[in-house]
Amino acid sequence: VYELEKDGEWQSKKQKYFYLLKESVRRFSPQSIFNGAYYLLNERIFQGKEWEDGAKEANRLLKKEFRKSEEPFFGFVNYVEAHDPYTPPREIAEQFLDEYSYAEAMEIAKDTNLVDNMREDKNEQSKVLENLYNAEIKYLDKKISKLIEDIESETDRETIFIITSDHGENFDEGENLWGHYGKITESLIH
Numbered sequence: 001v002y003e004l005e006k007d008g009e010w011q012s013k014k015q016k017y018f019y020l021l022k023e024s025v026r027r028f029s030p031q032s033i034f035n036g037a038y039y040l041l042n043e044r045i046f047q048g049k050e051w052e053d054g055a056k057e058a059n060r061l062l063k064k065e066f067r068k069s070e071e072p073f074f075g076f077v078n079y080v081e082a083h084d085p086y087t088p089p090r091e092i093a094e095q096f097l098d099e100y101s102y103a104e105a106m107e108i109a110k111d112t113n114l115v116d117n118m119r120e121d122k123n124e125q126s127k128v129l130e131n132l133y134n135a136e137i138k139y140l141d142k143k144i145s146k147l148i149e150d151i152e153s154e155t156d157r158e159t160i161f162i163i164t165s166d167h168g169e170n171f172d173e174g175e176n177l178w179g180h181y182g183k184i185t186e187s188l189i190h
Contacts, residue, residue, distance in 0.1 A: 020032070053089070054079070054080065054081065055079050055081055055139070055140060055143040056143065058077045058079065059077075059143060059146070059147045059150075062075045062077055062147065063147070063150060063151065063154075066151055066154075066155075067154070078166075079140055079143070079144075081136045081139060081140055082133065082136040082137050082140055082169075084129075084169075085109045085110060086109050086129060086132035086133050086135070086136050087106060087109055087132070087136075088132060088135035088136045088138075088139045089139060090102045092135045092138055092139045092142075093105060093131075093132060093135040095135065095138070096131040096132065096134050096135045096138075097128070097131055097132075098131075100128055105128050105131075105132060108125050108128045108129065109128075109129065109132055126171065129171075130171040133169055133171070144163065148161055167189075168187050168189065168190060169187060170185055170187045171187065
């Protein structure tokens, strides 16, 4: 599927989703059909929404569970804010946006596909996406720091925080790599 997308086989998202639905039915993959339907509904329901504070809610739930537990506690949080589409909160995004307003940057984030940028030289849209990505990372840094601070201030129990990442993103001018496709690069592993 990635190769078809990279080579420009689809002229629209509708054409791409129809192909994926057809292949899921042909291969009898109910989970893929369900995942695709969920993705499309979610995309339609939240279309135009500038930003949602999922990290704040995840931290709230984690702290709630931590407070309830007297026993050793394991919590796992997978923050997704630093994934495409990049929609950081306005006050942080504006620290990274030079010539664009927040509204203009959100339009670019909504309308630009990182895979499409693999076919082009680096352009202004790509720079805006990179800046929004950096704003997402700054936002998550603040949220994770606040979580650690709050938990450490509420307990004298030994607490260990392990922070890792699934991947970085390519914004590589030299090799025209975007997103986390292509090959393993320093941008992806650091």
